[in-house]
Amino acid sequence: MLDKSIELQAKDKKELKASGEQTKPGPVFTPSVDIFETETSLTLLADLPGVSAEGLDIDLHDDTLSIIGNIVPDKAQGETRLLKEFEMGQYSRKFTLSEVIDQAKIKADLADGVLRLNLPKVEKAKPRKITVTGS
Amino acid sequence: MILKRIYSEPKWSDPFNEFSRLMRLLNTFEAPNRNAYDDAGAGVFPLLNVSSTADHYIVRAELPGIKAGELDIKVTGNNLTLAGERKIPEENNQARYHRREREAGKFSRALTLPGPLNADKVDARLKNGILTIVIPKADEAKPRKISIH
Numbered sequence: 474m475l476d477k478s479i480e481l482q483a484k485d486k487k488e489l490k491a492s493g494e495q496t497k498p499g500p501v502f503t504p505s506v507d508i509f510e511t512e513t514s515l516t517l518l519a520d521l522p523g524v525s526a527e528g529l530d531i532d533l534h535d536d537t538l539s540i541i542g543n544i545v546p547d548k549a550q551g552e553t554r555l556l557k558e559f560e561m562g563q564y565s566r567k568f569t570l571s572e573v574i575d576q577a578k579i580k581a582d583l584a585d586g587v588l589r590l591n592l593p594k595v596e597k598a599k600p601r602k603i604t605v606t607g608s
Numbered sequence: 609m610i611l612k613r614i615y616s617e618p619k620w621s622d623p624f625n626e627f628s629r630l631m632r633l634l635n636t637f638e639a640p641n642r643n644a645y646d647d648a649g650a651g652v653f654p655l656l657n658v659s660s661t662a663d664h665y666i667v668r669a670e671l672p673g674i675k676a677g678e679l680d681i682k683v684t685g686n687n688l689t690l691a692g693e694r695k696i697p698e699e700n701n702q703a704r705y706h707r708r709e710r711e712a713g714k715f716s717r718a719l720t721l722p723g724p725l726n727a728d729k730v731d732a733r734l735k736n737g738i739l740t741i742v743i744p745k746a747d748e749a750k751p752r753k754i755s756i757h
Contacts (some may be wrong), residue, residue: 480712481653481694505710507696509703515701520710522670545741551661555722558655559670586672586737593712 483558491577500562506564508568515572515592521564531581531590533574539567540588553570561605653715654690654739663742663750665721673710679734683727683743689715689737712743723749 489501507518515537521529524542532539542564573595581592654669667688671679679692696712724746731742 479713480710481715483651483653483655507708507710508706509699510706511700511702518710520672520737522672526737547659549666552659552666554658554659556658559657585674
Protein backbone atom coordinates (compact mmCIF):
# COMPACT_ATOMS: atom_id res chain seq x y z
CA MET A 474 0.00 0.00 0.00
CA LEU A 475 2.74 2.44 0.90
CA ASP A 476 5.39 3.17 -1.65
CA LYS A 477 8.53 1.68 -0.17
CA SER A 478 10.85 4.00 -2.02
CA ILE A 479 9.53 7.27 -0.65
CA GLU A 480 12.00 9.48 1.09
CA LEU A 481 11.37 10.64 4.59
CA GLN A 482 10.92 14.37 4.85
CA ALA A 483 12.35 16.38 7.69
CA LYS A 484 9.57 17.79 9.77
CA ASP A 485 9.58 20.12 12.68
CA LYS A 486 8.17 18.72 15.84
CA LYS A 487 4.76 20.10 16.58
CA GLU A 488 4.78 22.13 19.70
CA LEU A 489 1.71 21.79 21.84
CA LYS A 490 -0.34 24.92 22.02
CA ALA A 491 -0.92 25.68 25.67
CA SER A 492 -3.85 23.70 26.95
CA GLY A 493 -3.73 23.92 30.67
CA GLU A 494 -0.75 25.37 32.38
CA GLN A 495 2.55 23.63 32.44
CA THR A 496 4.48 23.43 35.62
CA LYS A 497 7.60 22.08 34.01
CA PRO A 498 9.88 24.38 32.11
CA GLY A 499 10.71 23.65 28.52
CA PRO A 500 8.73 22.94 25.39
CA VAL A 501 5.98 20.34 25.10
CA PHE A 502 5.50 18.50 21.84
CA THR A 503 2.67 16.48 20.40
CA PRO A 504 3.93 13.11 19.22
CA SER A 505 2.96 11.63 15.86
CA VAL A 506 0.55 8.76 16.30
CA ASP A 507 -1.17 6.02 14.36
CA ILE A 508 -4.48 4.85 15.76
CA PHE A 509 -6.37 1.97 14.34
CA GLU A 510 -9.31 -0.04 15.37
CA THR A 511 -10.30 -3.64 14.83
CA GLU A 512 -13.47 -5.28 16.03
CA THR A 513 -11.89 -6.27 19.31
CA SER A 514 -9.45 -3.53 20.14
CA LEU A 515 -8.03 -0.10 19.57
CA THR A 516 -4.29 0.20 19.00
CA LEU A 517 -2.25 3.35 19.32
CA LEU A 518 1.32 3.74 18.12
CA ALA A 519 3.21 6.86 19.11
CA ASP A 520 6.69 8.07 18.26
CA LEU A 521 8.30 9.13 21.50
CA PRO A 522 12.03 9.37 20.86
CA GLY A 523 14.01 9.82 24.05
CA VAL A 524 11.30 8.59 26.39
CA SER A 525 12.19 5.65 28.61
CA ALA A 526 9.66 3.33 30.24
CA GLU A 527 10.10 5.18 33.55
CA GLY A 528 9.41 8.52 31.95
CA LEU A 529 6.19 7.42 30.32
CA ASP A 530 2.89 8.15 31.93
CA ILE A 531 -0.29 6.69 30.44
CA ASP A 532 -3.58 7.48 32.06
CA LEU A 533 -7.10 6.51 31.13
CA HIS A 534 -9.67 8.43 33.05
CA ASP A 535 -13.32 8.22 32.06
CA ASP A 536 -12.97 8.28 28.31
CA THR A 537 -9.87 10.47 28.14
CA LEU A 538 -6.60 8.78 27.39
CA SER A 539 -3.55 10.86 28.09
CA ILE A 540 0.00 10.05 27.23
CA ILE A 541 2.82 12.03 28.77
CA GLY A 542 6.43 11.28 27.96
CA ASN A 543 9.16 12.85 30.01
CA ILE A 544 12.67 12.93 28.74
CA VAL A 545 15.99 13.36 30.42
CA PRO A 546 18.18 15.29 28.01
CA ASP A 547 21.53 13.64 27.77
CA LYS A 548 24.34 16.13 27.79
CA ALA A 549 28.00 15.54 28.18
CA GLN A 550 30.13 17.89 30.20
CA GLY A 551 31.53 20.94 28.50
CA GLU A 552 29.42 20.63 25.38
CA THR A 553 29.25 23.57 23.02
CA ARG A 554 26.35 23.64 20.64
CA LEU A 555 27.26 23.81 16.98
CA LEU A 556 23.95 23.04 15.29
CA LYS A 557 20.49 22.67 16.66
CA GLU A 558 17.77 21.44 14.35
CA PHE A 559 15.45 19.89 16.87
CA GLU A 560 14.51 20.58 20.43
CA MET A 561 13.92 17.98 23.07
CA GLY A 562 11.10 18.27 25.52
CA GLN A 563 8.15 16.62 27.09
CA TYR A 564 5.56 14.88 24.93
CA SER A 565 1.93 15.19 25.69
CA ARG A 566 -1.22 14.18 23.89
CA LYS A 567 -4.79 13.47 24.91
CA PHE A 568 -7.46 11.50 23.15
CA THR A 569 -11.12 11.03 23.77
CA LEU A 570 -12.16 7.45 23.28
CA SER A 571 -15.60 6.69 22.05
CA GLU A 572 -15.42 3.01 22.88
CA VAL A 573 -15.60 1.41 26.27
CA ILE A 574 -12.15 0.03 27.06
CA ASP A 575 -11.42 -2.95 29.23
CA GLN A 576 -8.97 -1.23 31.53
CA ALA A 577 -7.64 -4.43 33.06
CA LYS A 578 -6.40 -5.71 29.72
CA ILE A 579 -4.56 -2.63 28.45
CA LYS A 580 -1.11 -3.48 27.22
CA ALA A 581 1.66 -0.96 26.68
CA ASP A 582 4.97 -1.72 25.09
CA LEU A 583 7.75 0.78 24.53
CA ALA A 584 10.58 -0.17 22.20
CA ASP A 585 13.08 1.98 20.27
CA GLY A 586 11.17 5.12 21.14
CA VAL A 587 7.85 3.83 19.82
CA LEU A 588 4.94 3.17 22.14
CA ARG A 589 2.45 0.51 21.21
CA LEU A 590 -0.68 0.69 23.29
CA ASN A 591 -3.34 -1.95 22.93
CA LEU A 592 -6.74 -1.06 24.32
CA PRO A 593 -9.17 -3.99 24.17
CA LYS A 594 -12.83 -3.11 23.94
CA VAL A 595 -15.15 -4.54 26.56
CA GLU A 596 -17.26 -7.42 25.39
CA LYS A 597 -20.52 -5.55 25.21
CA ALA A 598 -19.09 -2.88 22.99
CA LYS A 599 -18.09 -5.38 20.34
CA PRO A 600 -20.42 -5.27 17.37
CA ARG A 601 -22.88 -8.05 17.11
CA LYS A 602 -24.49 -9.12 13.94
CA ILE A 603 -28.18 -8.62 14.16
CA THR A 604 -30.36 -10.91 12.17
CA VAL A 605 -33.62 -9.52 11.00
CA THR A 606 -36.46 -11.95 10.83
CA GLY A 607 -39.24 -11.15 8.47
CA SER A 608 -42.79 -11.69 9.56
CA MET B 609 -21.18 61.08 -8.47
CA ILE B 610 -20.45 59.27 -5.21
CA LEU B 611 -19.45 56.14 -7.07
CA LYS B 612 -17.02 58.06 -9.14
CA ARG B 613 -15.34 59.44 -6.06
CA ILE B 614 -14.93 56.04 -4.45
CA TYR B 615 -13.40 54.49 -7.53
CA SER B 616 -11.08 57.36 -8.08
CA GLU B 617 -9.52 56.97 -4.61
CA PRO B 618 -5.97 55.93 -5.37
CA LYS B 619 -5.97 53.45 -2.45
CA TRP B 620 -8.64 51.30 -4.06
CA SER B 621 -7.29 51.46 -7.55
CA ASP B 622 -5.96 47.92 -7.24
CA PRO B 623 -7.90 45.78 -4.78
CA PHE B 624 -5.54 42.83 -5.26
CA ASN B 625 -2.58 44.92 -4.34
CA GLU B 626 -4.43 46.02 -1.24
CA PHE B 627 -5.15 42.42 -0.40
CA SER B 628 -1.53 41.37 -0.65
CA ARG B 629 -0.53 44.33 1.46
CA LEU B 630 -2.94 43.12 4.13
CA MET B 631 -1.56 39.60 3.88
CA ARG B 632 1.94 40.90 4.41
CA LEU B 633 0.77 42.84 7.42
CA LEU B 634 -0.92 39.77 8.86
CA ASN B 635 2.18 37.69 8.29
CA THR B 636 4.25 40.06 10.34
CA PHE B 637 1.83 39.53 13.22
CA GLU B 638 2.07 35.80 12.82
CA ALA B 639 5.85 35.62 12.69
CA PRO B 640 6.60 35.99 16.43
CA ASN B 641 4.07 33.25 17.20
CA ARG B 642 5.81 30.72 15.04
CA ASN B 643 7.24 27.74 16.79
CA ALA B 644 10.58 28.88 18.14
CA TYR B 645 12.07 25.56 17.00
CA ASP B 646 10.79 25.84 13.47
CA ASP B 647 14.28 25.81 12.13
CA ALA B 648 14.46 22.63 10.11
CA GLY B 649 18.05 23.43 9.18
CA ALA B 650 19.02 21.66 6.01
CA GLY B 651 15.50 20.30 5.73
CA VAL B 652 16.78 16.75 5.32
CA PHE B 653 15.67 13.88 7.52
CA PRO B 654 16.87 13.19 10.14
CA LEU B 655 17.24 16.51 11.90
CA LEU B 656 20.51 16.68 13.78
CA ASN B 657 21.84 18.35 16.86
CA VAL B 658 25.57 18.72 16.85
CA SER B 659 27.76 19.79 19.69
CA SER B 660 31.41 19.67 20.46
CA THR B 661 33.53 19.03 23.50
CA ALA B 662 37.29 19.47 23.73
CA ASP B 663 37.94 16.02 22.25
CA HIS B 664 34.74 14.96 20.52
CA TYR B 665 31.91 15.92 18.26
CA ILE B 666 28.53 14.66 19.39
CA VAL B 667 25.77 14.22 16.84
CA ARG B 668 22.24 13.37 17.94
CA ALA B 669 19.18 12.47 15.94
CA GLU B 670 15.69 11.31 16.75
CA LEU B 671 15.05 8.03 14.99
CA PRO B 672 12.10 6.32 16.66
CA GLY B 673 11.33 2.80 15.52
CA ILE B 674 14.65 2.26 13.79
CA LYS B 675 16.77 -0.71 14.72
CA ALA B 676 20.54 -0.42 14.96
CA GLY B 677 20.97 -2.83 12.04
CA GLU B 678 18.91 -0.63 9.74
CA LEU B 679 21.28 2.30 10.02
CA ASP B 680 24.33 2.96 7.94
CA ILE B 681 26.79 5.44 9.41
CA LYS B 682 29.96 6.42 7.59
CA VAL B 683 32.74 8.82 8.46
CA THR B 684 35.13 10.03 5.78
CA GLY B 685 37.44 13.00 6.25
CA ASN B 686 35.32 15.72 7.83
CA ASN B 687 32.07 14.18 6.68
CA LEU B 688 29.50 12.08 8.36
CA THR B 689 26.82 10.30 6.38
CA LEU B 690 23.77 8.73 7.87
CA ALA B 691 21.45 6.56 5.82
CA GLY B 692 18.73 4.05 6.47
CA GLU B 693 15.13 3.25 6.09
CA ARG B 694 12.29 3.53 8.51
CA LYS B 695 9.81 0.72 8.09
CA ILE B 696 6.37 0.64 9.55
CA PRO B 697 5.05 -2.89 9.38
CA GLU B 698 1.62 -3.38 7.87
CA GLU B 699 -1.02 -4.01 10.45
CA ASN B 700 -3.90 -6.40 10.34
CA ASN B 701 -5.88 -5.65 7.20
CA GLN B 702 -9.05 -5.49 9.28
CA ALA B 703 -7.69 -2.34 10.87
CA ARG B 704 -9.54 0.89 10.28
CA TYR B 705 -7.37 3.91 10.84
CA HIS B 706 -8.36 6.92 12.88
CA ARG B 707 -4.98 8.62 12.63
CA ARG B 708 -2.01 7.94 10.46
CA GLU B 709 0.71 10.44 11.15
CA ARG B 710 3.80 8.30 11.41
CA GLU B 711 5.78 8.05 8.23
CA ALA B 712 7.98 5.42 6.72
CA GLY B 713 10.63 5.86 4.11
CA LYS B 714 14.27 5.99 3.22
CA PHE B 715 16.61 8.68 4.38
CA SER B 716 20.13 9.79 3.79
CA ARG B 717 21.89 12.74 5.28
CA ALA B 718 25.38 14.12 5.01
CA LEU B 719 26.98 16.54 7.39
CA THR B 720 30.33 18.27 7.29
CA LEU B 721 31.90 18.78 10.67
CA PRO B 722 34.17 21.73 11.28
CA GLY B 723 37.39 19.78 11.80
CA PRO B 724 39.18 16.54 10.93
CA LEU B 725 37.85 13.39 12.57
CA ASN B 726 39.31 10.21 13.90
CA ALA B 727 37.18 7.76 11.95
CA ASP B 728 38.56 4.70 13.78
CA LYS B 729 37.03 5.44 17.13
CA VAL B 730 33.48 6.49 16.34
CA ASP B 731 30.93 5.36 18.87
CA ALA B 732 27.28 5.21 17.86
CA ARG B 733 24.47 4.30 20.21
CA LEU B 734 20.75 3.99 19.70
CA LYS B 735 18.71 4.27 22.84
CA ASN B 736 14.96 4.87 23.12
CA GLY B 737 14.90 6.04 19.54
CA ILE B 738 17.68 8.60 19.97
CA LEU B 739 20.86 8.09 18.04
CA THR B 740 24.01 9.48 19.62
CA ILE B 741 27.22 9.43 17.61
CA VAL B 742 30.40 10.39 19.40
CA ILE B 743 33.22 11.11 16.97
CA PRO B 744 36.67 11.84 18.36
CA LYS B 745 38.44 14.79 16.82
CA ALA B 746 41.63 13.97 14.98
CA ASP B 747 44.67 14.48 17.17
CA GLU B 748 45.86 17.50 15.20
CA ALA B 749 42.51 19.20 15.74
CA LYS B 750 42.46 18.84 19.50
CA PRO B 751 43.33 21.90 21.50
CA ARG B 752 46.83 21.73 22.88
CA LYS B 753 47.78 23.14 26.18
CA ILE B 754 50.82 25.30 25.85
CA SER B 755 52.99 25.55 28.87
CA ILE B 756 54.86 28.75 29.49
CA HIS B 757 58.49 28.53 30.45
